[in-house]
Amino acid sequence: MIAxxxxxxxxxxxFSLAAAKNIPVQxxxxxxxxxxxxxxxxxxVVALAAARGYVDVDDLIAGVGPGQVPFLFLLDQxxxxxxxxxxxxxxxxxxxxxxxxxxHRSVRLTPAxxxxxxxxxxxxxxxxxxxxxxxxxxxxxxxxWVAGADAQGREIFWDARLDGPLALVIGGEDKxxxxxxxxxxxxxxxxPMSGRVNSLNASVAAALLAYEVLRQRRMNSNEKGFxxx
Numbered sequence: 001m002i003a004x005x006x007x008x009x010x011x012x013x014x015f016s017l018a019a020a021k022n023i024p025v026q027x028x029x030x031x032x033x034x035x036x037x038x039x040x041x042x043x044x045v046v047a048l049a050a051a052r053g054y055v056d057v058d059d060l061i062a063g064v065g066p067g068q069v070p071f072l073f074l075l076d077q078x079x080x081x082x083x084x085x086x087x088x089x090x091x092x093x094x095x096x097x098x099x100x101x102x103x104h105r106s107v108r109l110t111p112a113x114x115x116x117x118x119x120x121x122x123x124x125x126x127x128x129x130x131x132x133x134x135x136x137x138x139x140x141x142x143x144x145w146v147a148g149a150d151a152q153g154r155e156i157f158w159d160a161r162l163d164g165p166l167a168l169v170i171g172g173e174d175k176x177x178x179x180x181x182x183x184x185x186x187x188x189x190x191x192p193m194s195g196r197v198n199s200l201n202a203s204v205a206a207a208l209l210a211y212e213v214l215r216q217r218r219m220n221s222n223e224k225g226f227x228x229x
Contacts, residue, residue, distance in 0.1 A: 003030040003044040011044050052109050055125045057135060060098030061142060063125060070144065070165040071213060073099045076132050076181050077172035078202055081107050085116020086203035087170070092120035094210035100135060100167075103128045132169075133180040139167045146186045148177050149205050153190035157209055160189045163216040170206050 002011055002025055018025045030044065064070045073096055078084050084107050091099055107113060108128075114121045129135045136146050147162060148169040162168075169185060171177035182188065191205060200208075 001026045001028050001032070001046045003028065014045060052114070052121050052126070054109070054128045055098070057100060057127045057129060057138065060100070060125055060127055064097050068097075069163070069217060071096050072139070072144070072167045073206060073210075074132055074135065074139075074146075074167055074169040075099060075101050075106065075202070076169060076177050077102060077105050077175070078170070079105075079107050079172060079174075080202075081110055081112035082116045083107075083201065083203045084109075085113045085118075085121070087206045088113070088117040088120040088124045088126070090203065090207040090210055091124045092117075094207075094214055096124065096210060098125045098127060100127045100129055100132070102132050103130050133178070133184050136167070136169065136181060136184040140184075140186070146184070147209075148182055148185035148188045149191070149209060150177055150182060150188040151190055151193075153188035155187065155189050156192055157189040158212055160187055161216070162189075162209075162213045163220045166213060168206070168209050168213070170202050170209075172202065 002015055015025060060072060061070065071094075073087060073091055075084065075087065078087070078101065084101070088099060090096070101107075109121060109126060117124075140146055144165050144167045145162075146167045146169060147160060149157070149171065169177060169181060171181075177185075177188075189209070191200060191208060193200075
């Protein structure tokens with residue numbers, strides 16, 4: 001991020017170099033930078049770096065150990081860093097082999113995400129992709145069954161078969177799954193809602209679904225216990 005009044009001054013070269021390297025640059029009011037770094041000296045520029053490096057989708061698949069059944073989360077436009085952090089914490093606890101997020105219109109691995117994950121960001125690999133819908137197709141070609149969480153899903157989640165190689169897709173906080181993503185899922189599952197609120201927090205939905213996967217795997221496969229080590 002670069003302050004709007006700095007582009008024609010000493011930071012003009014930084015702006016040009018960032019553009020040459022295809023590094024996104026956001027021009028903001030200087031007061032935004034002041035607020036963002038809580039009063040520290042910034043001289044008109046702030047760089048945002050991931051709290052941890054990203055991996056490729058193939059790295060997630062390759063990270064599945066011998067005798068393990070692949071299990072991934074795909075997050076479709078999650079914007080809240082606390083949600084992403086909580087999903088990473090659940091992923092670590094439930095033996096998820098990795099999390100996939102979109103490159104655009106999604107929260108990144110920020111310090112706020114790392115804090116909300118309670119350290120899980122260090123253990124759960126995260127891949128960033130250009131297009132979640134295309135990634136769903138890619139995973140299906142690799143033998144994954146893809147289940148999307150959707151309020152209009154055909155089956156209640158505990159009635160769906162979720163014990164094979166699985167990618168669970170969780171939608172954003174406001175709009176849920178995008179249309180193209182929804183159309184590409186093998187199955188859409190819903191969480192029954194009895195109250196007046198018509199949806200659950202994305203990280204809560206992810207936790208419920210993850211532990212249903214564990215329950216089914218424990219009952220229907222040779223995997224023992226809950227460890228993925």
